Amino acid sequence: MVHSKMTRMARVAIVGVGAIGGVVASLLQSAGKHELMLCVRRPMKGLVVESPSIGLRSDMEEEIRPEMRIRASIWTQPEEAQPVDWVLIATKAYDAAETARWLEWLREKNTPAAILQNGVEHRERFAPYMPEACIVPVIVDCPAERRPPQKGFDRIAQRGPMSLRVPQGPLGKRFVELFADTLADAEAVEDWTTVAWKKLCLNSAGVLSALLLKPAGIMREDDIGEVAMDLVRECAAVGRAEGAKLDDDLPEQVLAASRRAAVDSVNSLLADRIAERPMEIDARNGAVVRIGRKHGIPTPVNNMAATLLRAMVAE
Ligand SMILES: NC(=O)c1ccc[n+]([C@@H]2O[C@H](COP(=O)([O-])OP(=O)(O)OC[C@H]3O[C@@H](n4cnc5c(N)ncnc54)[C@H](OP(=O)(O)O)[C@@H]3O)[C@@H](O)[C@H]2O)c1
Known part of the structure; x- marks a missing residue:
């Protein structure tokens, strides 16, 4: 969804830069205002995301490149990380305990963390590691996959549009605003x-x-x-x-x-x-x-x- 309203820049850390984390990075970069930090466990030279040319407004097609090289700081150890405005977690659900190590370094007292994972227990999974009130559970729909690296760059292929659904509330609203001016279909819903x-x-x-x-x-x-x-x-x-x-x-x-x-x-x-x-x-x-x-x-x-x-x- 493309929102016309201009929103504020945010420092956003993406923990887990596989298929979903990579697509999220490319969408946030396309907004042209956020500062991105990629939190990975394997050293990465850089990231390229192939995006589909579907679901575009016809007047935007010129602006969309089929491939986007992500401009971001890359952190490989939680101890290197600095506090950010938003943490977006896009690891697999079974990696929650290891993933949570990043939270200690990325979050201050009230920093929100959005959990972009499958299942229905997003809050329960991360409540042992941070205040439950700061957790934003996200249901993601987006066909995407990792591709073999090329010239040392990790590659992600996005095969269709990304939809993101969060519960309504102040944090849900702020999450949706992060994706303003992007092609993500982000919405805070009453019945998550x-x-x-x-x-x-x-x-x-x-x-x-x-x-x-x-x-x-x-x-x-x-x-x-x-x-x-x-x-x-x-x-x-x-x-x-x-x-x-x-x-x-x-x-x-x-x-x-x-x-x-x-x-x-x-x-x-x-x-x-x-x-x-x-x-x-x-x-x-x-x-x-x-x-x-x-x-x-x-x-x-x-x-x-x-x-x-x-x-x-x-x-
Ligand atoms: N792919 C889809 O089309 C899709 C669609 C809807 C929902 N989902 C859901 O979205 C979530 C993410 O899935 P995905 O497909 O993006 O998974 P993925 O491609 O396997 O990516 C997960 C990434 O997390 C990284 N990781 C794991 N532990 C880490 C840690 N401690 N610190 C930093 N990075 C860490 C992995 O690193 P390595 O590279 O070292 O393995 C990998 O790059 C899952 O819950 C999935 O079910 C996926």
Whole structure:
């Protein structure tokens, strides 16, 4: 969304400069006023982000370059970091404890930290490390991936527009203002819980790809589709108990959306499994099981999927 209102410059630290952190860096740079700090754990010469030429206003196309080299300070150790106005965390959910080490150096008493991660437990994940009132949970939608480095520069490819949803409130408003004058579709929504659980419902079905080591095309098979809908049904029941307003036919909607995806598209659980990285099982199907237990809602299908996937990759 492009806002015409001019907003103030901010010093912004992005912790975790992978697919989402890289796209966020390019969007904030395009606003032309923020100072960016990239907080990485691997030394990085620099970062290039390839952006799509979609969703642009026709009068802006001239201004958008397909590739953007990010101008930012790069910090590799938390001890090098200086306090900033905003911390944006874009690591995987399973890296929360290591990521949190940056907060001590980047934050002053009231510095907000936005958590751009999947799942529904953004606040719970970071509350042990900072005041909960300063945490801004963000639901991100944006197809993006890491590409092989070129000439020593890390590369990220953004494949579609980025949408960012935060809860309404003073910090939500300030977060949205950060993205003024950019192509990000950033919005503070009244019912963030519903947005978050809808996304988790979609993600809950994705576990099947990771279990079977097959891309999205498997969702087109009838029996797999039935299991996918069972996963979503359980997730939606738990989400409703948490206050989310979810359509009765959400399982059918999720399955239809999964079947519209390109047959060879690979979700992040599958990508992580193939690359032998840890997976966000706990933040996704694990969360459905855990939060379900709190409400006395059985989630046997999610439990089996999460348990089998964990067992398959355990050494
Ligand atoms: N990619 C998507 O299309 C997409 C879409 C929607 C939501 N999401 C969600 O967004 C979140 C981020 O995903 P992603 O795809 O951007 O992940 P990613 O590409 O794996 O990037 C995560 C980055 O965090 C870095 N990191 C991990 N621990 C760190 C630490 N202690 N200090 C500094 N950097 C650290 C990693 O470093 P290394 O380079 O050393 O591994 C990596 O560069 C996840 O919750 C994901 O589910 C992703």
